[in-house]
Amino acid sequence: MIAVAENYEDELKRAARAIQEGSFFRIFSHYDADGVASAIILSATLKRLGKDFHLSFLRSMDNDVIREGGDATIILSDLGSDVSGLENIKGIIVDHHIFSSKNILMNLNPRRFGYDGTKEACSSTVAFLLSTRIDQTNEDLFPAFIGGVIGDKQNVGGFQGINLGIVSSLRQRYPAVKEISLVGKSIYEGIYLSIDPYFSGLSGNLEGARFFVEGLGIDPDKPILELQTDEKEKVVEALTLKLIEQDVAREGYETVVSDIFNFPELGLSSNLLFEYLDASGRNGRMGLPVSWFLGNKEALEEMKSIFAKFREEALEQVEKSLNLLRDIGNVMVTYVDNPFLAGITASTIAIYVARVKKPVIAMYRNKEYKISGRATKDLVAAGVDLSKAIGVAAREVGGHGGGHDIAAGGEIPFGREEEFLRIVNSVIGEQVGAAKGTSKV
Template sequence: MLKDIIDKEFYDQLKNGARRILNEDYVRVLAHYDGDGTSSAIILTNALKRKDIKFHLGYIKALDGESFRKRIEEDDITTIVVDAGSDQVQYVPEYEKIIVLDHHFFNRTTIKGININARDYNVDGTREACGATMAFLMALAMDEANADLLPFFVAGAIADKQDMGGFHGLNRKLVEAYGSKSHVFRGINLEGGNLIDSITYSTDPFFNELTGKPENVEKFLSAINVPGNLTLQELGEDQIRKLAVNLSLKLLEQGVGTEALKYLENDIMSFDGMEFSSKELSNIIDGNGKVGWNSIPVQFFLGDKTVREEMVKNWKVFKTKLIDYVYRSNKELFEESHLRYFYAPESEMAGAISGALMLYLAKQNKPLIGFNV
């Protein structure tokens, strides 16, 4: 039960928010537009649908005070803001019909709405709770039967890199308490399809001169005598070991740090009744958002299976664009005495490009900044 996992004050505040939501016929959800926010949206919209509460879903990009106030004032109905909002509610202190579910740092202020932030309850919002964690907690506070929405909480945590080195703190407690229909296996951190596709489309880890280059991947696998037409799950133990060693060497040649090297192998989860692994799920949700189609995975996971092909296609479009942008940005890095910077072609891609460059390609001795113009 949820009350056995979190402290009483945290639980009471979530139940307070849940009661307010359950008393409504129509609710607006505003989610941050990234992978964590979209995963949060999937959780909340499913929880609302199950209670026959009508909803409108929107996404937040601009987090400045004026933009946030305009979004809140668009409609005079109860609004759930998820994966953002704790710092922004200072701009709408008089607004009562707002419930914030957040995990970011914020400046505390007196408001009439409900501001639920993990950091107020001794939970590390950087490593132990993300937006999807908060959405999952609210879904559980509404009804413990929403425990089956756990895959989307996991997807959000992965999108926020909170799975590196395994789950910690509150995230770990939730997986342990509600993960009875999930299965964890330690493996090479690749996703989907045969090995040629898995490595070609791999951006996290990003393998220089392998990622995005299937002909090089074929040569690489042939040289170590690992068949590229098989999936990772179809390999024998010796083949998996050989592949892991050689991919590790590839990353070491790139000069990656210890954090990136650790990410080559990770705990991957599968879920009963779910066709995607935890990493595949996270990347599909995040990838659709990065190309401006956040609501396609929401639509799919609300039950509309007709959009599956479009959803997977959007993910591959994102991967192809990201790989191209990463290689291009790596060649066009600007060097200053204390930092490096680059210009991202699209604002939605800046974070993903920065992550790949910072972890896997750029030297580790200076900060890296991405600008969008």
């Protein structure tokens, strides 16, 4: 069992006892890959204990819905740790986001105990720690943990902190190999479907991807796992050169090759598992992978179908959003047609589009605006903190927001979007200016 700080271990064991002693639980979880993976771990743990539970997915913290849990023990998963207004419920927070409110519930956020919730532990990490404190045999939920870690990009550049500890402690049972980070039936399909990394002119371009592989002297229909060592090296070199030509952010280069775990019992690799979790969640089918992990094997084919359709929609959205991109000073702004595509669109543009070099905010308009902001590691090093910028701006216009320095989101009232953008632009300018020791707005 992975060791953590003593005070964190004490809190994990206290939460484990609360679950073992409880009778009925309401799990509320976020819909992205980390939220879905965390929900899988929590649901499987409760099912194995013979506990009654009900799982719901939310876009963001919704106190009115959460209060409907009544006398049940509430578990809040990947929804943030700011829970003001929920003082009268009994519950556990399984989360890793930046927070500022006083702890009124049993908060397992690793940030409380000195860990970096952006790089070293996500919500799936916390759920896995909790589950293995309840029963160490729950280590077989490692695939879900890895799916969540990949979903929050905490594998990019190598595992760190608690994540590294878990991976290292279970290395014999779940070994990893360095592989090309592509998914698809063939090498050219993998490039065509790739969005992280995103290859300009190849991703979303079936003929372009096929021609690219043929130009390397490789059969484009060859399965990725059947590539010979020299063929893999040739593909990696060519794709890396492509990213250099695009002048991508430095983390973009770290995604071409990554640690891949193969899970024979699931019939999936870790990167494909993440894709299925993410696509299902962002298509409103969050319960599908949960039911699959709990025994509904028929769900796998539906997840495959959802992923294929979702990836094509995401690639089309990136191209469309690039044409809508506008520079407002310290931030780039664009728009999406689907709220579930806001995050992946902002991230792809921020990392893989050379002319950007600024944080990207993608907005979805409905009765209100859904906001997703993404930055790069270099921008964060320069002082950018999207959690604070989006949080401050959203609250100023009557909305809410938060997350991480490198990735954050929120919701704001319709009609207040330009005011919101002016405030975000100003705050980010101040952040960068303060980091440089100068004023820049």
